[in-house]
Every structure is written in structure tokens, then in C-alpha cells.
Amino acid sequence: MKELDCRGQACPQPVLITRSFLVDHKDAGDFCIRVDNRAAAENVKRFLENSGFGCVLEEAGSDFLIVSRSGMPEGLPQEKMPEKQDGGKRKILVMLTTDRIGEGDAVLGAALMKNFILTLKELGEDLWRLVCLNGGVRLALKDSPVLPALRELEDEGVDVLVCGTCLEHYGLTEKKAVGSTTNMLDIVTGCGVADKVISF
Structure with a gap:
């Protein structure tokens, strides 16, 4: 082998x-x-x-x-990148690089991030992918206040990706409770094919 x-x-x-x-x-x-x-x-x-x-x-x-090994059941169908079509739904990628929004009061920033994530469903079918990296990986942990909201988005078909390097850096790999572990190749490719990228 x-x-x-x-x-x-x-x-x-x-x-x-x-x-x-x-x-x-x-x-x-x-x-x-x-x-x-x-x-x-x-x-x-x-x-x-x-x-x-x-x-x-x-x-x-x-x-x-x-x-x-040869003969193993095949994996998932090859991932297809979204096609941009006039009149079709947009593909919006949301990149969360922190667990709070803005500078200043940390409690307020965390509350703003929670409200932002709870409101993301208003984007409807246009919301395609949500990427958590750097401090944003804390949003995907077992004790995250937005864990139910992220699980709901994932259940509705949103691709939730969590940076594996970031989880390792912070020692949080075993605490991830939602989403798929991802890497920079996935992140860069996703940004390249998304119609719009929103970043916090």
C-alpha cells in the first residue's frame, strides 16, 4: 500500500x-x-x-x-462549486474571524455577534457557506451561545466550516460541536466562487 x-x-x-x-x-x-x-x-x-x-x-x-482501499464504498459525490447564473440565487459566503463584532466593549461585541448569527437566516437560500477561523472558531464550540443557531443553519443546508489549524492553535479541536473541519484550500476556493463574501 x-x-x-x-x-x-x-x-x-x-x-x-x-x-x-x-x-x-x-x-x-x-x-x-x-x-x-x-x-x-x-x-x-x-x-x-x-x-x-x-x-x-x-x-x-x-x-x-x-x-x-479498492472496493471500499465510494465517498460523497465530487463537490460541485456553485454556478453563477443570471436570475439564479446568489452564493453568499460569511467569514467570521472573531467571536464578537467591533472594538470596544467585549460583552456588547459578543451580543452583536449573536444577533448577527441569529439574523443570518434572513438571507434565505442565498446563504451558502459560513466559515469560522481564528477567534471565530469559538463560535462552533460546545459551550458557544450561538451553537443552536449554527446547528439550525447547518440543518437547513448551509455549509458550516471550521478552520482546523485555528482549532489546533487554540487547543480546541475536541470541543468543536458543529460544522466540518476545513483548511485554507477550502476557504480560498470558496471565496473564489462565492458571489459575495461578508467578513467580520
Whole structure:
């Protein structure tokens, strides 16, 4: 079995290395990717599934293996980027880089962010993706005051993504309670295809 050793690689390198491997090996057969942190493992697994590969995540000591074998059930259908069409619904991406809005009073800032997230549903079907990164990852934790609102948005089809590197940096990986762990490749690609990006 071919093994890609991506230990010590910063986000989004494990995903980029995996993608490059798959481009060079159209019939990859059995292969696995070894990483040394959970965020990278979840990012690679999500990428493979979205690319149509069945895979499993296994722990190997302090490392993680994402294993894909021939004959495994296929992953999710390849992710399709939204197409911009005249008269069609827009694709709005909301990027939350903090858990509060504005400078000044922290309590007021947190309350404003909560109200902002509660009001996001007014965008209707135009709201496509919500990305939490840096301090914004705190919004997706088990004790977040906006956790129910984020879960409701996700249940309604909004793609909620949480930066894996940021979770690792703050030591919060195990506390994430909503959304999919993501990487900078997903974030950059999403910004590139969105009709509008709103950032706080």
C-alpha cells in the first residue's frame, strides 16, 4: 500500500499533497495518508470523500492514517462549486474571524455577534457557506451561545466550516460541536466562487 507521509506539514499542505498524488496516480489503488494531528486528518478525509473516495480514519500511536482501499464504498459525490447564473440565487459566503463584532466593549461585541448569527437566516437560500477561523472558531464550540443557531443553519443546508489549524492553535479541536473541519484550500476556493463574501 502506498503511504504518503504528511507529518509536520502545515495546513493546507496535507490536502495539497494528497490532491497532487491523485492527479499523478489516476488509478491509485490502495493508499493511505499519514498525518500527525487530528485537524489535518479530518481535512484529508473530507477532501477524499468529496473527491469520491471511500476512506476510513485510523489512529496509529500519536499519528492518524486516512486509508483508502479498492472496493471500499465510494465517498460523497465530487463537490460541485456553485454556478453563477443570471436570475439564479446568489452564493453568499460569511467569514467570521472573531467571536464578537467591533472594538470596544467585549460583552456588547459578543451580543452583536449573536444577533448577527441569529439574523443570518434572513438571507434565505442565498446563504451558502459560513466559515469560522481564528477567534471565530469559538463560535462552533460546545459551550458557544450561538451553537443552536449554527446547528439550525447547518440543518437547513448551509455549509458550516471550521478552520482546523485555528482549532489546533487554540487547543480546541475536541470541543468543536458543529460544522466540518476545513483548511485554507477550502476557504480560498470558496471565496473564489462565492458571489459575495461578508467578513467580520
